[in-house]
Amino acid sequence: MIKPCSKVSETSPQGFLDCPTLLECRDVKKRFRSSVKGSFLALDGVSISLKKGELLAVIGESGSGKTTLAKILAGLIGYTSGEVFFGNKPLAIMDSKDMLDFRMKVQFIPQYPDLALDPTWYIYDSIAEPLRIHRIAGSREDELEKVRSISSLFGLGLDQLRRKPRDLSGGELQRAVLVRSMVLNPDVVIADEPTSMLDPSTQAKIVRQLLEAQKRNGFAVLFVTHDLRLAMSISNRVCVMLGGRIIESGDTPKLFSSPLHPYTSSLLSGVITGSEVNGGAMCPFYNQCNLRIEACLVSTPPELRIEKGRSVRCWLYGIHY
């Protein structure tokens, strides 16, 4: 597991909760409007907070809204309501200087490596680009040195650097994207299913490199994935998303050993539900749930804090827990 911030020790894994919050959002909703498909509520009141040094996994099936959440937290798309905070400052009122700082400290790694970098640029330039934009590059030699050293940590040599994206394999490209995000020494890395487009052995390599980098630099990671086993093995805390809401969250060992929400259990036992609801009050899992009650059909349960760091959104747990 990862080395946590100083407030945590092996004996109290929940110590993360006492670490400072780097990035968080409160009750964020996101509605997509399109003239063709009408409107679609991708996120329905999501609150999440990412603490310094931790690795938070966001799991869920496709359509659950996890990519949308990741992009909103990374400042890549806007949100319809709610608030997003970076280090206690709301994104909405940031001026351009703050934004630039935000962009430097929060990095996003997309799911599809093939088009993640400009196809007309050399890999070297793409990697050096953040340095140039934020003017930390220094002289040509300094820049070259920086890029080379970080690239080599991820197994990218001059041979790859001097080529263009079309000449690299999927794994190499994803590594290049990773390197580009490391070059500015970020505090937060938001990775959106970074490995799902790669073959298993490459997947393992990339994950390992990411974790090593995290160990070295101590940044926080928000890791979006649909691979439960992966989430289980690398994360400190987990959030489970379904139909645009977070239906359960807590630290990893507890959540995976004793899941609270019926959906989580069914995920863990490998059952594919494929459920999806357009922001209605009905629980998206209603049709497959064995433990459903009437209230589940009619209204959305609020988020209930079971204990410190553990919460769930399910009528099973009533309001008076």
Next chain:
Amino acid sequence: MTSNLKYPFFLIRKFSRYLILAFAIIAINFLIPRLMPGDPMLFIFGEEVYGAAIRNPDLLQGLTAKYGLDLPMTDQFWIYLHNFFNGDLGYSFSYGRPIFEIIAERLPLTLIMTVPSTIFSLIAGTALGLSLGWESNSLLKRVVSAACVIIHSVPTYWFAMLMLLVFSLWLGLTPIGGAPPVGASPATVIQHLFLPIVVLTLFNSAYVAIIVRGLTFEISEEPFVTTALSKGLGKFNFSLRHLLRPSLPPLLSLVAIEMGFAFSGALLVEIAFSWPGMGYTMWQAVTERDYPLLQASFTMVALIVVSANALADALSYALDPRVKP
């Protein structure tokens, strides 16, 4: 087919676009002389009248009052609109007549030439394009397709001059240009119209053929086509029913755009044939620096092209309301 009244807002929005365009053209007509470098009065009156007005203060005053040139722009614009919609398009000094009269005489002549050739070229071009679109590898088809592209690079009016050289000067079959005199026999009229229409039709069909060929080619690759053909449906019948119908809307809109080009081309062809239509008028206006006439001719031409576009759009919508704008 769905009812055409299903999307009333859509219709209004769609055609308001054309109305706005028409209005913009009328507004441009107003603005250009006033915005060009030089004295606006020179451009509004035309060279000769301007020269006279400079020497004659009373004339100058009268004209200024008439056009409201001492008033602010917005007032001038109202006067202009008022005049425009009452048929007062200004006065042409080089002809010594109101412009409206000149255009009323000349415009029909342009239409006599362009309308038949547009119709012929639509028919010929579509037929040609359909047959070209099927297989693309026979030598004949290659040559014909190449010819179509070549035709596009050739200046239409120059080709007209060539035709005049061959058919009028050397072979003496057709007159060397000009319009048939009033009350001429149909044979004479046809003689005069023959070359212009042939030339225009030839050029426009090439364009239509290229477009139709492209569309046919695209559609012929669809799977449903091979199934239908294998069932023994003749290509000709098939083309008419299955190809033409769905591709008519995009074809029409492309043709509408083409009409803009065709009209411009026709204007220059008129010059070559000394055919007294709008193009010829514009040419004379350029030579004489008769700005009011030139501008008014342009405005008429532009308005006609916009209407043609609007018409084509309306037709394609009537045929298939689902087509996106």
Next chain:
Amino acid sequence: MRRFRYAPTKFDAIGIGLILAVFAMLLLSFLPGEYFGRPSSTPYLPPSSSNLLGTNDIGDDVLRVLLHGSRVSLSIGLLGAIVSTLIGTVVGIFAGYMSGTADEVLGSLTDLFLVVPALPLMIVLAAYLGPSFLNVVMVIGLLWWPTTARLVRARARQIRGSPFIEGLVGIGAKKLYIMFRHVLPNVWGVVLARFVLAVSSSVLLEAGLSFIGLGDPQNPSWGTMLHFAMTRGALLHGAWWTFVPPGICISLASLGFILLGMALECRYRSSTKSIGEML
């Protein structure tokens, strides 16, 4: 932009060949006068061994005028294409990348210019500005950009949807930076193809403007030669050598660039599949 894998096709070859032929004329025009026929006092002499293309109405050697005309026609063609492609590319990139109001405004402007017939408008403007080399170039450049803009806009929109653009926003790149350092290189294929096609159209447009009498009289182009043939009665005299050669040159030049442009466009074909856009 895909790698420019040069696989020569027939179109390329013919197109380039024609272009070279036409530019050869341009070069030939710089040869000193002794290589061409002498001006004669007799107008409308048919082609002979002393005047390969005969003489025109004022006795000038037609071949000479033709070769000199190539300078004007080709340079206006190139310059007009450069200006219109420049404007069209900038407008297209802005409209395609910055959707929203900028896109709406630019889009409406583009539509206006597309529907209004270009050549007549050019004629009007050129008449006001006066016949000169620069005015013709300006008029062509300022009115011919919409076709380029439309295509560049479509491609720019596509690119804007690409993941790497999002990544660039994520590392802190500003809009203008993205537009010109990232979108532009990716639309380059379209721009180049359009430029070549624009040269072809430019040559034809210049010829048309000159034909109606708005070309620079000091610098007669091929179109001007046609104009003189028309207005000074060459047609009536049957002096075909005064107007057939310039027309052929215009056609060859235009054809050459169209073929090359079409070949380029096939190579960089984006998903905007409108065949009508070929011209």
